[in-house]
Amino acid sequence: MKIAVVGTGYVGLVTGTCLTEIGHNVTCIDIDQNKVNKMREGISPIYEPGLDELMKKNIQEKRLFFTTDHNEGFEGADVIYIAVGTPEKKDGSANLSFVEQVAKDIATHVKKDVIVVTKSTVPVGTNDWIKGVIQKNLVNNVKVDIVSNPEFLREGAAIYDSFNGDRIVVGTDNEAAANIIEEINKPFGIPVFKTDIRSAEMIKYAANAFLATKISFINEISNICEKVGANVEEVANGMGQDNRIGSQFLNAGIGYGGSCFPKDTKALIQIAGNVNYEFELLKGVVRVNQKQQEMLLNKLEERFDSLEGKKIAILGLAFKPNTDDMREAASIVITKHLIEKGANVVAFDPVAMENAKKILDSKINFASNTIEAIKDSDAVLILTEWNEFKDLNICTFEEYMKQPVIFDGRNCFDLVEVKKHRVEYHSIGRPPLINEKLITVK
Ligand SMILES: NC(=O)C1=CN([C@@H]2O[C@H](COP(=O)(O)OP(=O)(O)OC[C@H]3O[C@@H](n4cnc5c(N)ncnc54)[C@H](O)[C@@H]3O)[C@@H](O)[C@H]2O)C=CC1
């Protein structure tokens, strides 16, 4: 099958590359010439484990191509995937201007019948609107079918998820188009769930909102655990063993970030609001998440008389491990606050430093490794649970910090292990550990 993918971000590039891996011929189109130049060399512009290797292999086997020219990319395509961004507007609703531009480009350039598949996360009703935009601007007399095919991959595990997803959702009012999309995806061996377009669009928002709800729920439980002397990890473990609840997405921390949960929860509140429905539960989920990002800061500020001039080390800047994505990362809010309080902030992240430097305060110093970041610091804040940090021997904090006061926003360490060391350790939803022999200043 000859396929064009428009937009080569996390979704488009991974989708395009994985479709070539199962034998399709794919041209990826992006308006960013620098990205396209890199990708032609088999270099991914984003950090995603395993992606470069797959790209190089399929470029070599002449199945994967890149261009900035929509006309060239659409030439002969049986199917066109839309995978451009749908970022948040100021009012929380989804910005559909990139999608609109692609719909117009499709209308201008397609010369044969084609199926347009929307992978981007778009509000309910958008696929009908896309169809309208294409029909209105269509230059040639061709038939265009529309399919909603929302994406469920996670950054950092995108290749794995593409080959091991739980389901592929195909929403359309045209059975023949649904069958073709099912056939394209057959080699992945993932069950296909066929439904109508609006339900498919809603499934995507409902799934993300539900996962976000699980996170905010466990974060609220963690805050109560701290006050009543319970341990949130034990609680999540005990809850998760009930199959009706499930053990995933019950890790308490400093809230969810990333390019999707924050924007998609707010967009769903808007979608509901547009039909005069107040999604009270989801509004609470969003509020709890904002509050949770500040929890670690509150602990830090309670612990020290002043942060003025204190050296605070930040371990982890990306919104989660195995990605260089800084969108809506908790580190943005936390470092901003520390700088405002006059702290001397030194940060380190194994892969997100380049992106972080572009958006974080210029007063932040960036270290080139963990030791350099924590050396002579008054406190360390762990914001991303990279394995590199989880595997640290606690002795490292004792050895290098001015005083080993640790604020762990991702519960990276086992309390039994921490207890063996002369450190002060604050985590999320678990009792603080303060070694009696440790003398620290406030
Ligand atoms: N990032 C993720 O993990 C997931 C994202 N999604 C959804 O998928 C969509 C894409 O997300 P990301 O891949 O993160 O976006 P992104 O922002 O990383 O990439 C979008 C790409 O589209 C390109 N672009 C914009 N307009 C274009 C045009 N007219 N023609 C060609 N290229 C154009 C941009 O240059 C950029 O490279 C969003 O709707 C998002 O909500 C869904 C599931 C997972």
Ligand SMILES: O=C(O)[C@H]1O[C@H](OP(=O)(O)OP(=O)(O)OC[C@H]2O[C@@H](n3ccc(=O)[nH]c3=O)[C@H](O)[C@@H]2O)[C@H](O)[C@@H](O)[C@@H]1O
């Ligand atoms: O629509 C999307 O873009 C994607 O959003 C999420 O994927 P992603 O944002 O890549 O990352 P997650 O692993 O879901 O983590 C999101 C945030 O939640 C936080 N999280 C996750 C799980 C948990 O138990 N606790 C928790 O705080 C993470 O630290 C991170 O900040 C969904 O998991 C994907 O299914 C979806 O396709």
